[in-house]
Amino acid sequence: MSKKIVLIDGHSILNRAFYALPALTNSEGLYTNGVLGFLNILFKILDEEKPEYLTIAFDVHQPTFRHEMFAEYKGTRKGMPEELRGQVPLLKEVLKAMKITILEKGGYEADDILGTLAVKAEKEGYQVSLVSGDRDLLQLATDKIKIRIPKTKKGGTEIENYNTQDVLEAYGVTPKEFIDLKALMGDTSDNIPGVPGIGEKTAAKIIMAFGSIENAYEHIDEVTPNKARESMINNKEQAYLSKILATIKTDCELDYKLEDCTYQDVFNEDAYNYFKRLELKSLLNRFSRANVSVTKEKEKEGTKFEVIEEKAKAQDILDAAIKASNGTTIGFYLACEEETAVLALSFEEKAWLILAQEQASEENLSLQDIKAGLAALISNKKSFATLHLKEQLPFLPEGLSEGIDDIVIGAYLLNPLQSTYEYDDIARDFLKITLPSQNEILGKGSLKEFLKNKKEESVAYYCNHALIAGKAMPLIREELKQKDMEELYDTIEMPLVYTLFDMEQRGIRVNKEGLKEYGDKLTVGIDRLEKEIYEKAGEVFNINSPKQLGVILFEKLHLPNGKKTKTGYSTSAEVLEKLQHDAPIVGKILEYRQLTKLKSTYADGLAAYIGEDGRIHGKFHQTIAATGRISSTEPNLQNIPIRMELGREIRKVFIPEEGYLFLDADYSQIELRVLAHMSGDERLIEAYKQNEDIHRITASLVFHTPFEEVTSEQRRSAKAVNFGIVYGISSFGLGQDLNISRKEAEDYINRYFDTYPGVKTFLDGLVSEGKTQGYVTTLFGRKRPIPELASSNFMTRSFGERVAMNSPIQGTAADIIKIAMIRVNDKLKALKLRSRLILQIHDELLIETATDEIETVRKLLQEEMQHAAELLVSLEVDVNEGPNWYEAK
């Protein structure tokens, strides 16, 4: 077996990767998509080939040899976008960290270096793999030199491989002839002029016939077609020049030895830290835990972690914490799993892990001891910081609502775009420390298991939580202050933690039998539809598979195919609705879809979450949505059907406890009212003051029609425009929604802006603000960064512009209802009412109300929601009551 060497064209692969992947930045704002794509391709090749030797060649940004010789052809190489430019040095650094040899030499292009090395390696008996995104290299293919061209296809990277025979088969010419082919046809991206009038087809014909440019000129009379022959005659010099330009050099003077291109220890600690910093999470699992131990990190930080199991010692630590100087932030993290409890405490650069034993004794601690200790500590009014406070509240002493900070909430406000805010994320972002993530520490094992064996890793894991919380909080608070978000944090987000906790604890009661019946009813319909569909289709297939369905509809039944989507036919409701009149099966399918959705997601889905108390305790998340909204999972209680009657019926199974009723309060068009306020547009504000149907008023103004004469069609259009404005209007999107042409949609938008000029000024202002500052802001100071606005890609940038218009509006509405939630919840509790807030659905609150408290609570809700913010237009709230959610809405 001969030795293998892999040679990679660095720029070309980076370039490919960059354009193949969507924009991706780490939390520092560094673009990383090119680097990630490059590494994916690199690893794929290393996995496949396991070569002994590896090197990556880069162009040096200087006039290159071939291009310098013919300066007149130098020039129009397309400027690299800024997002890519920065990734070149980044990639080189990463490769250096991985101890991979990089080759670059002033005066030579990467092509030439690669060509030289490939030929040299072949002579010395290596098997060569030459990896590039560029087909130019095909001229180097031989039986020993394989050209590999990665293609990013859906579902991963595929690599096309070319040896001599493959080139011949694909292009009909040998690799050597490929040079002549390219010289004849030219290549603008490489500044090869070629022969005018000769394209790919003609060039191929000529080279297949004559083998080379030289030979073609020797038999120039035989060259066909006539046009090509004449052009060749007239451009002879240019043709030969092109050939020189197209030829990759294989004789560069390089002082590199192939033997130097070995690589080893790619997955070392330096590389790990780089990957971690760039947040290339998907690649981290290639590092074995053995190489990157927790202990190393600990030593580096010089932090001592200590395990405490004795009462006396624990008391010492707690006492020391109380005595710590006033400016000290004490970090803590309390975790309980079944009978085991741990409290990690940290201050003054140290951290302790206090362990509660299952069998507490005179000397050992119980969970109660830990709780009591913590309560004493906290009542001493120092500043405390933790992570994921809401998840710890069940175990913390009751009634705390001041003095505890949650760095996760703070970090979210400072950058709401992250997907996670775990201790390692925050350590990286605020303390510049690289820590192993939970996943890396635990691997397959469970935390509990680790804890039982008092593994060093689990000690570090918990202690790091407390340590990071304590150390990061002062920095986070300082940054919040600087960015004018301290009030938002202290008066909205932190109090909301407790409100959401209350809601999760309470849950919502569900009629289990009712839900079962509802599901059974659906099943009957589904079975019936299934039969009908199979019958009309003439065969049994999986209706749930868009792929199989597409084949049936568009191939078997020959329905006019909506040609959309990448992977096949689109079978979305949007497409199917347009086909309803062509075949009865389509309507059945739509109905089937509706029923199966209700069955699987709601009837069956919700049933799985009903607890022993007959209630569903869903989770509310505060750090997910980039706009500041709350999100709901396990189950999602914010997307219970309402638009269609059949789906809406499911709300009948959401019921209050005996002796209670539901009160449901929702804001009327809160986003449009926020828009009226923020834009200050006088006519929009005036429109709201009339307290009439806003869509009708808008239609009346936009279409210059008296209010009473507005048609339902006009109103519908005006409503769609109103929505569109809030989403960040685009004529295409509006056209899609109203099923009208882009031109007509544009006309509507212009009329709208003529009607409400202040809105136009406001939205334009948001976009330019987003561009200059890099973020946009809500009325309450919440910020959303919009990196997309700096993109050179039209589509990405346009998206950024819509986000810039939408986020302050959606976000301000979110701020307002958060304020209302906190006040409603607090007030209900302060008045010692039994009624309780149980759900929030973006602009709606659901309260489980004691029947004798109905009127009190109704007023309270009205009052608190309406006055959560004082805007230039009033906030209107509709309140309804009922014995279940269906009736209350």
Add this chain to the structure above:
DNA sequence: TGAGTCACG
């Protein structure tokens, strides 16, 4: 695991 689809505001 990602794409497609669809439920909500």
Add this chain to the structure above:
DNA sequence: ACGTACGTGACTCAC
């Protein structure tokens, strides 16, 4: 010319 509405989460299929 580009090819889309903003924000979420759950389920299913197919790789």
